Amino acid sequence: MKIDGLSALVTGAASGLGLAAARALREAGARVALLDLDAQRVADAANALGGLGIECDVTDSGAVARAIETAEARHGPVRINVNCAGIPGGMRLVGRDGPVDTAAFARVIEVNLIGTVSVMTKCAARMMQLPPLNDDGERGIIVNTGSITAFEGQIGQGAYVASKGAVASLTLQAAREFMPRGIRVMTIAPGLFRTPIADHIPQEVIDGMLDGRMFPNRFGEPSEFGRLAVDIIRNPMLNGEVIRLDAGVRLQAR
Template sequence: MTVPFQTALVTGGASGLGRATARHLAQLGARVAVLDLSQERASAVADEIGGVGISADVSDAKAVAAAFDTACDALGSAPRIVVNCAGIGTAARILPRDGVLPFAAFEQTLRINLLGTYIVMSHAAQRMSTLETLDGDGTRGVIINTASVAWQDGQIGQAAYAASKGGIASLTLPAARELARVGVRVMAIAPGLFETAMTDSLPEDVRASIAANIPFPSRLGHAGEYALLVEHIVRNPFLNGTVIRLDGGVRLQPR
Protein backbone atom coordinates (compact mmCIF):
# COMPACT_ATOMS: atom_id res chain seq x y z
CA MET A 1 0.00 0.00 0.00
CA THR A 2 1.43 3.38 -0.98
CA VAL A 3 0.87 6.70 0.76
CA PRO A 4 -2.20 8.52 -0.56
CA PHE A 5 -0.16 11.58 -1.53
CA GLN A 6 2.58 10.98 -4.08
CA THR A 7 4.74 14.09 -3.66
CA ALA A 8 6.52 15.26 -0.52
CA LEU A 9 8.94 17.87 0.77
CA VAL A 10 10.93 17.35 3.97
CA THR A 11 12.91 20.15 5.59
CA GLY A 12 15.98 19.22 7.58
CA GLY A 13 15.87 16.19 5.33
CA ALA A 14 19.61 15.53 5.23
CA SER A 15 19.93 14.24 8.80
CA GLY A 16 18.16 12.78 11.80
CA LEU A 17 14.37 12.72 11.86
CA GLY A 18 14.11 14.45 8.48
CA ARG A 19 16.39 11.99 6.71
CA ALA A 20 14.52 9.01 8.17
CA THR A 21 11.23 10.57 7.06
CA ALA A 22 12.46 11.28 3.54
CA ARG A 23 13.71 7.72 3.19
CA HIS A 24 10.49 6.22 4.56
CA LEU A 25 8.20 8.25 2.34
CA ALA A 26 10.31 7.33 -0.69
CA GLN A 27 10.06 3.65 0.24
CA LEU A 28 6.28 4.07 0.35
CA GLY A 29 6.28 5.40 -3.20
CA ALA A 30 6.41 9.17 -2.75
CA ARG A 31 8.67 11.39 -4.83
CA VAL A 32 10.52 13.45 -2.24
CA ALA A 33 12.21 16.85 -2.25
CA VAL A 34 14.92 16.91 0.43
CA LEU A 35 15.45 20.47 1.69
CA ASP A 36 18.42 21.27 3.90
CA LEU A 37 20.80 24.14 4.59
CA SER A 38 23.59 22.04 3.04
CA GLN A 39 23.17 21.41 -0.67
CA GLU A 40 25.79 18.67 -0.58
CA ARG A 41 24.05 16.71 2.17
CA ALA A 42 20.58 17.28 0.69
CA SER A 43 21.75 15.99 -2.68
CA ALA A 44 23.38 12.94 -1.09
CA VAL A 45 20.11 11.85 0.55
CA ALA A 46 18.11 12.74 -2.57
CA ASP A 47 20.41 10.64 -4.76
CA GLU A 48 19.96 7.71 -2.39
CA ILE A 49 16.14 7.83 -2.55
CA GLY A 50 15.64 9.03 -6.12
CA GLY A 51 14.46 12.47 -5.06
CA VAL A 52 15.69 16.03 -5.48
CA GLY A 53 18.04 17.86 -3.13
CA ILE A 54 17.46 21.55 -2.46
CA SER A 55 19.37 24.03 -0.33
CA ALA A 56 17.60 26.80 1.59
CA ASP A 57 17.62 28.62 4.91
CA VAL A 58 14.09 28.04 6.23
CA SER A 59 14.12 31.41 8.01
CA ASP A 60 14.58 33.20 4.66
CA ALA A 61 11.15 33.61 3.01
CA LYS A 62 12.58 34.34 -0.45
CA ALA A 63 14.88 31.31 -0.31
CA VAL A 64 11.97 29.09 0.74
CA ALA A 65 9.81 30.42 -2.11
CA ALA A 66 12.58 29.60 -4.58
CA ALA A 67 12.99 26.16 -3.02
CA PHE A 68 9.28 25.44 -3.53
CA ASP A 69 9.58 26.54 -7.16
CA THR A 70 12.44 24.07 -7.63
CA ALA A 71 10.57 21.30 -5.82
CA CYS A 72 7.38 21.80 -7.83
CA ASP A 73 9.32 21.68 -11.11
CA ALA A 74 11.22 18.55 -10.09
CA LEU A 75 8.24 16.71 -8.62
CA GLY A 76 5.84 17.72 -11.36
CA SER A 77 3.41 19.33 -8.92
CA ALA A 78 3.26 20.97 -5.54
CA PRO A 79 4.06 18.55 -2.69
CA ARG A 80 0.99 17.08 -1.01
CA ILE A 81 3.00 16.13 2.10
CA VAL A 82 5.26 18.69 3.81
CA VAL A 83 7.18 17.69 6.93
CA ASN A 84 9.07 20.37 8.86
CA CYS A 85 12.08 18.84 10.62
CA ALA A 86 14.57 21.70 10.20
CA GLY A 87 15.63 23.23 13.48
CA ILE A 88 18.39 23.85 15.98
CA GLY A 89 18.86 22.98 19.63
CA THR A 90 20.30 25.62 21.92
CA ALA A 91 21.29 25.59 25.57
CA ALA A 92 21.53 28.96 27.29
CA ARG A 93 20.34 30.16 30.67
CA ILE A 94 18.30 33.34 30.98
CA LEU A 95 20.84 34.50 33.56
CA PRO A 96 24.19 32.94 32.60
CA ARG A 97 26.93 32.78 35.17
CA ASP A 98 29.20 34.93 32.98
CA GLY A 99 26.63 37.73 33.05
CA VAL A 100 26.28 37.95 29.26
CA LEU A 101 22.57 37.84 28.42
CA PRO A 102 21.93 35.51 25.44
CA PHE A 103 19.52 37.63 23.40
CA ALA A 104 21.14 36.69 20.08
CA ALA A 105 20.82 32.97 20.79
CA PHE A 106 17.15 33.38 21.74
CA GLU A 107 16.39 35.33 18.57
CA GLN A 108 18.24 32.87 16.32
CA THR A 109 16.44 29.89 17.85
CA LEU A 110 13.03 31.46 17.29
CA ARG A 111 13.94 32.56 13.76
CA ILE A 112 15.00 29.09 12.64
CA ASN A 113 12.65 26.86 14.62
CA LEU A 114 9.45 28.90 14.81
CA LEU A 115 9.62 31.47 12.01
CA GLY A 116 11.21 28.89 9.70
CA THR A 117 8.37 26.45 10.35
CA TYR A 118 5.80 29.19 9.74
CA ILE A 119 7.42 30.28 6.47
CA VAL A 120 7.58 26.73 5.11
CA MET A 121 4.03 25.99 6.25
CA SER A 122 2.74 29.16 4.60
CA HIS A 123 4.38 28.42 1.25
CA ALA A 124 3.24 24.80 1.46
CA ALA A 125 -0.37 25.80 2.08
CA GLN A 126 -0.28 28.30 -0.78
CA ARG A 127 0.97 25.67 -3.24
CA MET A 128 -1.31 22.92 -1.96
CA SER A 129 -4.37 25.14 -2.30
CA THR A 130 -3.92 25.12 -6.10
CA LEU A 131 -4.00 21.32 -6.37
CA GLU A 132 -6.94 19.20 -7.39
CA THR A 133 -8.79 17.54 -4.53
CA LEU A 134 -8.18 13.83 -4.01
CA ASP A 135 -11.44 12.61 -2.52
CA GLY A 136 -14.98 13.46 -1.50
CA ASP A 137 -13.72 15.23 1.61
CA GLY A 138 -11.86 17.77 -0.53
CA THR A 139 -8.40 16.64 0.61
CA ARG A 140 -5.45 18.44 -0.93
CA GLY A 141 -2.55 17.82 1.45
CA VAL A 142 -1.09 17.61 4.93
CA ILE A 143 1.54 19.63 6.78
CA ILE A 144 3.34 18.01 9.71
CA ASN A 145 5.47 20.24 11.95
CA THR A 146 7.97 19.17 14.61
CA ALA A 147 7.53 20.45 18.14
CA SER A 148 9.24 18.78 21.13
CA VAL A 149 8.37 17.47 24.56
CA ALA A 150 10.30 20.56 25.74
CA TRP A 151 7.13 22.42 24.73
CA GLN A 152 5.64 21.12 27.98
CA ASP A 153 8.70 19.88 29.92
CA GLY A 154 11.32 22.53 29.17
CA GLN A 155 14.45 22.12 31.26
CA ILE A 156 16.78 24.72 32.74
CA GLY A 157 18.74 26.20 29.84
CA GLN A 158 16.00 25.40 27.31
CA ALA A 159 14.05 28.67 27.48
CA ALA A 160 14.69 29.56 23.85
CA TYR A 161 14.22 26.04 22.55
CA ALA A 162 11.07 25.42 24.59
CA ALA A 163 9.61 28.76 23.50
CA SER A 164 10.23 27.98 19.84
CA LYS A 165 8.71 24.51 20.09
CA GLY A 166 5.82 25.80 22.18
CA GLY A 167 5.07 28.25 19.41
CA ILE A 168 4.96 25.41 16.90
CA ALA A 169 2.58 23.47 19.12
CA SER A 170 0.35 26.49 19.69
CA LEU A 171 -0.02 27.35 16.00
CA THR A 172 -1.19 23.82 15.13
CA LEU A 173 -4.89 24.25 15.89
CA PRO A 174 -5.41 27.75 14.46
CA ALA A 175 -3.51 26.76 11.32
CA ALA A 176 -5.61 23.60 10.94
CA ARG A 177 -8.81 25.56 11.41
CA GLU A 178 -7.84 28.14 8.80
CA LEU A 179 -6.49 25.71 6.21
CA ALA A 180 -9.52 23.44 6.49
CA ARG A 181 -11.21 25.59 3.85
CA VAL A 182 -8.61 24.48 1.27
CA GLY A 183 -8.51 20.84 2.35
CA VAL A 184 -5.11 20.94 4.08
CA ARG A 185 -4.59 19.27 7.45
CA VAL A 186 -2.00 20.52 9.96
CA MET A 187 -0.48 18.31 12.65
CA ALA A 188 2.53 18.43 14.95
CA ILE A 189 4.72 15.73 16.44
CA ALA A 190 6.48 16.39 19.75
CA PRO A 191 9.41 13.97 19.94
CA GLY A 192 11.06 13.06 23.20
CA LEU A 193 14.67 11.89 23.47
CA PHE A 194 15.80 10.45 20.15
CA GLU A 195 19.01 9.12 18.67
CA THR A 196 20.29 12.08 16.65
CA ALA A 197 23.63 13.68 15.86
CA MET A 198 23.28 15.63 19.10
CA THR A 199 22.89 12.55 21.32
CA ASP A 200 25.44 10.53 19.30
CA SER A 201 28.14 12.91 20.53
CA LEU A 202 27.36 12.25 24.19
CA PRO A 203 29.45 9.84 26.30
CA GLU A 204 27.93 6.38 26.59
CA ASP A 205 27.32 6.74 30.34
CA VAL A 206 25.37 9.95 29.73
CA ARG A 207 23.30 8.27 27.01
CA ALA A 208 22.59 5.37 29.38
CA SER A 209 21.51 7.79 32.11
CA ILE A 210 19.12 9.54 29.72
CA ALA A 211 17.66 6.24 28.52
CA ALA A 212 17.12 5.05 32.11
CA ASN A 213 14.65 7.90 32.67
CA ILE A 214 12.42 6.79 29.79
CA PRO A 215 9.68 4.49 31.19
CA PHE A 216 9.23 2.13 28.24
CA PRO A 217 10.96 1.24 26.13
CA SER A 218 13.97 2.38 28.20
CA ARG A 219 16.04 3.63 25.29
CA LEU A 220 16.34 6.61 23.03
CA GLY A 221 13.82 6.81 20.23
CA HIS A 222 14.78 5.73 16.73
CA ALA A 223 14.37 8.20 13.88
CA GLY A 224 12.43 5.55 11.99
CA GLU A 225 9.77 5.62 14.70
CA TYR A 226 9.20 9.31 14.00
CA ALA A 227 8.86 8.45 10.31
CA LEU A 228 6.28 5.77 11.12
CA LEU A 229 4.16 8.36 12.91
CA VAL A 230 4.44 10.66 9.90
CA GLU A 231 3.14 7.80 7.77
CA HIS A 232 0.20 7.20 10.08
CA ILE A 233 -0.73 10.89 10.12
CA VAL A 234 -0.67 10.94 6.32
CA ARG A 235 -2.83 7.81 6.10
CA ASN A 236 -5.38 8.81 8.76
CA PRO A 237 -7.59 11.62 7.41
CA PHE A 238 -9.23 12.35 10.76
CA LEU A 239 -6.00 13.42 12.45
CA ASN A 240 -5.98 17.20 12.32
CA GLY A 241 -5.15 20.19 14.50
CA THR A 242 -3.39 18.41 17.36
CA VAL A 243 0.06 17.67 18.79
CA ILE A 244 1.14 14.07 19.38
CA ARG A 245 3.87 13.33 21.91
CA LEU A 246 6.25 10.57 20.79
CA ASP A 247 8.33 9.96 23.88
CA GLY A 248 8.13 6.51 25.48
CA GLY A 249 6.27 8.08 28.41
CA VAL A 250 9.14 10.32 29.50
CA ARG A 251 8.63 13.58 31.39
CA LEU A 252 11.74 15.71 31.51
CA GLN A 253 13.14 16.72 34.88
CA PRO A 254 14.11 20.35 35.62
CA ARG A 255 17.74 19.64 34.70
Protein backbone atom coordinates in the same frame (compact mmCIF):
# COMPACT_ATOMS: atom_id res chain seq x y z
CA MET B 1 -4.40 10.53 2.19
CA LYS B 2 -2.91 8.02 -0.20
CA ILE B 3 0.79 8.84 -0.46
CA ASP B 4 1.75 6.89 -3.56
CA GLY B 5 2.73 9.23 -6.41
CA LEU B 6 2.26 12.46 -4.43
CA SER B 7 4.83 15.25 -4.30
CA ALA B 8 6.37 15.71 -0.84
CA LEU B 9 8.76 18.35 0.51
CA VAL B 10 10.81 17.65 3.65
CA THR B 11 13.07 20.18 5.40
CA GLY B 12 16.10 19.28 7.50
CA ALA B 13 16.22 16.22 5.28
CA ALA B 14 20.00 15.71 5.15
CA SER B 15 20.11 14.19 8.61
CA GLY B 16 18.28 12.55 11.48
CA LEU B 17 14.49 12.76 11.66
CA GLY B 18 14.05 14.67 8.38
CA LEU B 19 16.10 12.10 6.50
CA ALA B 20 14.06 9.31 8.08
CA ALA B 21 10.80 11.04 7.11
CA ALA B 22 12.04 11.46 3.54
CA ARG B 23 13.00 7.78 3.42
CA ALA B 24 9.62 6.65 4.79
CA LEU B 25 7.81 8.83 2.26
CA ARG B 26 9.91 7.42 -0.60
CA GLU B 27 9.10 3.89 0.58
CA ALA B 28 5.41 4.84 0.58
CA GLY B 29 5.75 5.92 -3.06
CA ALA B 30 6.01 9.71 -2.73
CA ARG B 31 8.18 11.86 -4.97
CA VAL B 32 10.34 13.60 -2.40
CA ALA B 33 12.20 16.91 -2.42
CA LEU B 34 14.79 17.03 0.36
CA LEU B 35 15.69 20.54 1.60
CA ASP B 36 18.60 21.31 3.89
CA LEU B 37 21.17 23.95 4.70
CA ASP B 38 23.93 21.42 4.08
CA ALA B 39 24.27 21.24 0.29
CA GLN B 40 26.60 18.26 0.07
CA ARG B 41 24.82 16.07 2.58
CA VAL B 42 21.39 16.80 1.12
CA ALA B 43 22.64 15.95 -2.37
CA ASP B 44 24.09 12.68 -1.09
CA ALA B 45 20.90 11.84 0.81
CA ALA B 46 18.72 12.59 -2.21
CA ASN B 47 20.90 10.43 -4.46
CA ALA B 48 20.74 7.56 -2.01
CA LEU B 49 16.93 7.76 -1.73
CA GLY B 50 16.10 8.62 -5.31
CA GLY B 51 14.79 12.07 -4.38
CA LEU B 52 15.59 15.66 -5.33
CA GLY B 53 18.11 17.41 -3.10
CA ILE B 54 17.82 21.20 -2.75
CA GLU B 55 20.12 23.42 -0.73
CA CYS B 56 17.86 25.75 1.22
CA ASP B 57 18.10 27.82 4.39
CA VAL B 58 14.59 27.87 5.84
CA THR B 59 15.22 31.33 7.32
CA ASP B 60 15.69 32.75 3.80
CA SER B 61 12.18 33.43 2.55
CA GLY B 62 13.22 33.84 -1.08
CA ALA B 63 15.22 30.61 -1.02
CA VAL B 64 12.22 28.74 0.41
CA ALA B 65 9.96 30.06 -2.35
CA ARG B 66 12.51 29.07 -5.01
CA ALA B 67 12.98 25.62 -3.48
CA ILE B 68 9.23 24.95 -3.58
CA GLU B 69 9.14 26.02 -7.23
CA THR B 70 12.07 23.74 -8.05
CA ALA B 71 10.40 20.82 -6.28
CA GLU B 72 7.10 21.41 -8.04
CA ALA B 73 8.74 21.72 -11.47
CA ARG B 74 10.18 18.23 -11.00
CA HIS B 75 7.53 16.42 -8.95
CA GLY B 76 4.27 18.34 -9.39
CA PRO B 77 2.37 20.39 -6.79
CA VAL B 78 3.47 19.74 -3.23
CA ARG B 79 0.74 17.91 -1.28
CA ILE B 80 2.84 16.82 1.70
CA ASN B 81 5.14 19.10 3.71
CA VAL B 82 7.15 17.72 6.63
CA ASN B 83 9.24 20.29 8.56
CA CYS B 84 12.23 18.96 10.49
CA ALA B 85 14.87 21.68 10.03
CA GLY B 86 15.94 22.75 13.48
CA ILE B 87 18.84 23.68 15.71
CA PRO B 88 19.49 23.17 19.42
CA GLY B 89 19.17 26.22 21.64
CA GLY B 90 20.46 25.49 25.08
CA MET B 91 20.84 28.64 27.16
CA ARG B 92 19.88 29.89 30.59
CA LEU B 93 17.66 32.96 30.83
CA VAL B 94 20.10 34.39 33.33
CA GLY B 95 23.53 32.79 33.26
CA ARG B 96 26.90 33.47 34.81
CA ASP B 97 27.42 36.35 32.36
CA GLY B 98 24.03 37.91 33.06
CA PRO B 99 20.79 37.98 31.09
CA VAL B 100 20.51 35.89 27.95
CA ASP B 101 21.96 37.21 24.71
CA THR B 102 18.72 38.03 22.93
CA ALA B 103 20.38 37.81 19.51
CA ALA B 104 21.32 34.18 20.23
CA PHE B 105 17.80 33.55 21.54
CA ALA B 106 16.29 35.09 18.41
CA ARG B 107 18.44 32.93 16.12
CA VAL B 108 16.90 29.76 17.56
CA ILE B 109 13.41 31.22 17.17
CA GLU B 110 14.30 32.25 13.62
CA VAL B 111 15.24 28.73 12.52
CA ASN B 112 12.90 26.55 14.58
CA LEU B 113 9.78 28.73 14.52
CA ILE B 114 9.98 31.30 11.72
CA GLY B 115 11.63 28.79 9.36
CA THR B 116 8.81 26.32 10.00
CA VAL B 117 6.18 29.02 9.54
CA SER B 118 7.81 30.20 6.32
CA VAL B 119 7.83 26.77 4.70
CA MET B 120 4.42 25.63 5.92
CA THR B 121 2.60 28.80 4.90
CA LYS B 122 4.21 28.92 1.46
CA CYS B 123 3.30 25.26 0.89
CA ALA B 124 -0.23 25.74 2.29
CA ALA B 125 -0.90 28.77 0.09
CA ARG B 126 -0.12 26.66 -2.97
CA MET B 127 -2.05 23.61 -1.72
CA MET B 128 -5.14 25.84 -1.37
CA GLN B 129 -5.14 26.41 -5.13
CA LEU B 130 -5.18 22.68 -5.94
CA PRO B 131 -8.18 20.44 -6.59
CA PRO B 132 -9.14 18.06 -3.76
CA LEU B 133 -7.62 14.59 -3.84
CA ASN B 134 -10.48 12.56 -2.38
CA ASP B 135 -14.10 12.55 -1.15
CA ASP B 136 -13.08 14.18 2.14
CA GLY B 137 -11.82 17.14 0.12
CA GLU B 138 -8.21 16.75 1.28
CA ARG B 139 -5.80 19.00 -0.59
CA GLY B 140 -2.65 18.55 1.43
CA ILE B 141 -1.03 18.05 4.79
CA ILE B 142 1.65 19.69 6.90
CA VAL B 143 3.54 17.81 9.62
CA ASN B 144 5.78 19.94 11.84
CA THR B 145 8.35 18.86 14.42
CA GLY B 146 8.06 20.09 17.97
CA SER B 147 9.64 18.56 21.07
CA ILE B 148 8.45 17.32 24.44
CA THR B 149 10.52 20.14 25.92
CA ALA B 150 7.65 22.39 24.79
CA PHE B 151 5.62 21.00 27.70
CA GLU B 152 8.30 20.27 30.33
CA GLY B 153 10.72 23.14 29.89
CA GLN B 154 14.05 22.17 31.36
CA ILE B 155 16.46 24.56 33.00
CA GLY B 156 18.99 25.67 30.42
CA GLN B 157 16.80 24.99 27.35
CA GLY B 158 15.39 28.56 27.13
CA ALA B 159 15.25 29.47 23.46
CA TYR B 160 14.70 25.90 22.27
CA VAL B 161 11.71 25.43 24.57
CA ALA B 162 10.19 28.72 23.45
CA SER B 163 10.59 27.84 19.76
CA LYS B 164 9.03 24.40 20.15
CA GLY B 165 6.23 25.68 22.38
CA ALA B 166 5.25 28.08 19.64
CA VAL B 167 5.27 25.32 17.01
CA ALA B 168 3.00 23.25 19.29
CA SER B 169 0.51 26.03 19.96
CA LEU B 170 0.39 27.01 16.31
CA THR B 171 -0.77 23.50 15.35
CA LEU B 172 -4.46 23.82 16.20
CA GLN B 173 -4.63 27.43 15.07
CA ALA B 174 -3.20 26.60 11.65
CA ALA B 175 -5.36 23.49 11.35
CA ARG B 176 -8.47 25.55 12.07
CA GLU B 177 -7.45 28.23 9.59
CA PHE B 178 -6.75 25.71 6.83
CA MET B 179 -9.73 23.40 7.48
CA PRO B 180 -12.04 25.06 4.96
CA ARG B 181 -9.35 24.46 2.30
CA GLY B 182 -8.86 20.76 3.06
CA ILE B 183 -5.36 21.02 4.55
CA ARG B 184 -4.47 19.26 7.80
CA VAL B 185 -1.75 20.42 10.20
CA MET B 186 -0.12 18.11 12.73
CA THR B 187 2.94 18.23 14.97
CA ILE B 188 5.12 15.38 16.21
CA ALA B 189 6.80 16.08 19.56
CA PRO B 190 9.75 13.67 19.79
CA GLY B 191 11.39 12.63 23.02
CA LEU B 192 14.95 11.34 22.79
CA PHE B 193 16.04 10.22 19.32
CA ARG B 194 19.40 9.01 18.16
CA THR B 195 20.44 11.82 15.78
CA PRO B 196 23.31 14.33 15.70
CA ILE B 197 21.22 16.95 17.53
CA ALA B 198 21.04 14.58 20.52
CA ASP B 199 24.79 15.22 20.97
CA HIS B 200 23.77 18.60 22.42
CA ILE B 201 21.60 17.09 25.15
CA PRO B 202 23.50 17.13 28.47
CA GLN B 203 24.59 13.64 29.55
CA GLU B 204 22.85 14.08 32.92
CA VAL B 205 19.54 14.61 31.11
CA ILE B 206 20.06 11.48 28.97
CA ASP B 207 21.06 9.45 32.02
CA GLY B 208 17.96 10.68 33.84
CA MET B 209 15.67 9.67 30.95
CA LEU B 210 17.27 6.28 30.42
CA ASP B 211 16.78 5.44 34.07
CA GLY B 212 13.62 3.41 33.95
CA ARG B 213 11.40 6.47 33.34
CA MET B 214 10.43 5.37 29.87
CA PHE B 215 9.52 2.22 27.99
CA PRO B 216 11.15 1.10 25.82
CA ASN B 217 14.15 2.31 27.82
CA ARG B 218 16.25 3.48 24.87
CA PHE B 219 16.73 6.22 22.29
CA GLY B 220 14.05 6.30 19.61
CA GLU B 221 15.19 5.34 16.15
CA PRO B 222 14.68 7.94 13.40
CA SER B 223 12.77 5.31 11.38
CA GLU B 224 10.14 5.30 14.17
CA PHE B 225 9.66 9.03 13.59
CA GLY B 226 9.39 8.44 9.82
CA ARG B 227 6.80 5.75 10.40
CA LEU B 228 4.64 8.08 12.50
CA ALA B 229 4.86 10.85 9.89
CA VAL B 230 3.55 8.43 7.26
CA ASP B 231 0.79 7.13 9.58
CA ILE B 232 -0.35 10.71 10.26
CA ILE B 233 -0.49 11.50 6.57
CA ARG B 234 -2.53 8.37 5.86
CA ASN B 235 -5.08 8.91 8.66
CA PRO B 236 -7.46 11.75 7.75
CA MET B 237 -8.95 12.00 11.26
CA LEU B 238 -5.67 13.26 12.70
CA ASN B 239 -5.74 17.05 12.60
CA GLY B 240 -4.76 19.98 14.81
CA GLU B 241 -2.97 17.74 17.32
CA VAL B 242 0.50 17.41 18.81
CA ILE B 243 1.52 13.76 19.21
CA ARG B 244 4.24 12.92 21.71
CA LEU B 245 6.57 10.23 20.44
CA ASP B 246 8.52 9.67 23.61
CA ALA B 247 8.11 6.20 25.14
CA GLY B 248 6.14 7.77 27.99
CA VAL B 249 8.95 9.86 29.44
CA ARG B 250 8.29 13.09 31.37
CA LEU B 251 11.26 15.42 31.63
CA GLN B 252 12.57 16.58 34.99
CA ALA B 253 13.56 20.20 35.69
CA ARG B 254 17.16 19.41 34.76
